Amino acid sequence: MTDKTTSLQPSALAYVPFVSVDDMMKNVHAIGVEAFIRGLAEYIEQDFLRWESFDKKPRIPAHAPQGVIELMPTSDGKTFGFKYVNGHPGNTQDGRQTVTGFGVLADLSNGYPVLFTEMTILTALRTAATSALAAKYLAPERSRTMAVIGNGAQSDFQCLGFKALLGITEIRAYDIDPAASVRLARNLAGSGLNVTICKSPEDAIEGAQIITTVTADKRCNTILTDNMVGAGVHINAVGGDCPGKTELHKDILLRSDIFVEFPPQTRIEGEIQQLDADSPVTELWQVYSGQLPGRTSRDQITLFDSVGFAIEDFAALRFLKDLLPRTGHYSKLDLLADPDDPRDLFGMLIRSKEQGNGAAA
């Protein structure tokens, strides 16, 4: 009370580091997109290696006719993280994103948030990192060519992720909308990737060791039919990620060895919603830890049935938090009430009025 002016300045405890969209782009450019994805993949692999230390909850959804908002929390017992994410397929009609998100990392020992960040861009990057990481264990050795079927907002990130982690050099792009493929080729110009725009899915998969499907239709679709998929390829199935939304013909699934993030979630959201509830799948964390094999033969068809899991977001939040001191690209939000005397919240409120805050209205 002796120095009221000073006491009204929020202390360091009041502030939470905040990464805006603009900050996120600056952080990506500070180290480069490919290095950023490599960093994310490292953190994701680290967290998959300690899989059993995580509290794995299902997503908590709120539904409307137009779409869904989900909270995706997880914790390793020391740190808590969650992502807020929406999915609204009709959003692009009025200029909004189909999927946006933000996330929070917090210290579970005192409950205080330690990072608040946009996660639309970060999710796009972590999704690519997750796919490329899985392919490191599953794709044929010396894969150089990837077919990319569906050339929307996630496709650029997938291409760069596979370049960064596997050394892919050739992209064979197909989209039902040719303008989407032109956009992808333009965005990747100068990246070191050769992009060939293809006239059909059959054309796109010609000579590809990896087939990435990343279409956006919210319905059961058949992007790939059984006769299109030859022996020995790796399929990176990214687009099917909610009930009623799949991309692959069931017969392909029956010929493939299927790898998933978290079976209880993938059985509801992934391609394998088409299979019986006890169909065999392999959990990726067991592959990364060496408990189970990844690719075992040249002719095997491997399939990563990607849906996106909370631990990947947790790893992405950790990576970003560790990057920030190096880049400085964040601001500080006055988010936490921090009275001089923690038992005197009301006293902070009335002193703020004495200091003239009331006059501002």
Place this chain on the structure above:
Amino acid sequence: MTDKTTSLQPSALAYVPFVSVDDMMKNVHAIGVEAFIRGLAEYIEQDFLRWESFDKKPRIPAHAPQGVIELMPTSDGKTFGFKYVNGHPGNTQDGRQTVTGFGVLADLSNGYPVLFTEMTILTALRTAATSALAAKYLAPERSRTMAVIGNGAQSDFQCLGFKALLGITEIRAYDIDPAASVRLARNLAGSGLNVTICKSPEDAIEGAQIITTVTADKRCNTILTDNMVGAGVHINAVGGDCPGKTELHKDILLRSDIFVEFPPQTRIEGEIQQLDADSPVTELWQVYSGQLPGRTSRDQITLFDSVGFAIEDFAALRFLKDLLPRTGHYSKLDLLADPDDPRDLFGMLIRSKEQGNGAAA
């Protein structure tokens, strides 16, 4: 692409209104603490009146030895809201708040957040509004004197809430730590409330029509014993709010008509955790809607077993959102990636580098 500089300015869609701790205090002072609590009580009552339109989920907790972090989501089918809140009893030892929080309101039709706000102060205010609203239906007519047992951070807000909604004029304050009562009396000086500091709980409840218990100990305690509580009073039990934390002797519960927010939650967290799982309780929303009576006789002991429920936070977020255009006390966060072409997130990222964002590192 014709005007790159312009296209890099985030559009209106990118921004989410943000209420910092400082903004929150300014918003409170802009209309006054009592009017703010009255406004909150109105919105809470409105939302309790449409109780059945809400998706009522249990809290989603993450536990550590030191405390808990909880997400509290709810939705009315059109709007989604959630609160992040922690509870860490040992936090005051290093100058942190025991409970802090923040919250988000979002449009469920497109998934976009419409408000991001601190909720430490807002929760303190809505807890007081919730108690005072319940007392409007349950306390004896023309109540003027309230005993307040436990004079910590929530007690000031309770006193002002009961003044604003019920016309309480006399506060009889008791705390195991006399300094806490002195602090309360000092904070309420000039509020129009007469505060009498009492030497014992027995002394405090002398002549009180309402007894508020709001102690902070995280264990089963007996702030009130059966012989202390006379006929006709209303007990506002705020402090017992988690498993293993109660304030009242079981015999008081057995003599009282008990009113609760949401029975499945209160049976775990409230005073009634001491009773059988099928002990009779009345849901407040049914009292507010006139389906069930509140106080029915002069001698009846009524008891509001407060634990705090997500719909109260939802109502508080709605109230704040509606207040902001009047006060202007908020800023705008660049939280949502908003590319010119919603399908071209990566294009936004690379164009931001062309504009020199990369050089900033």
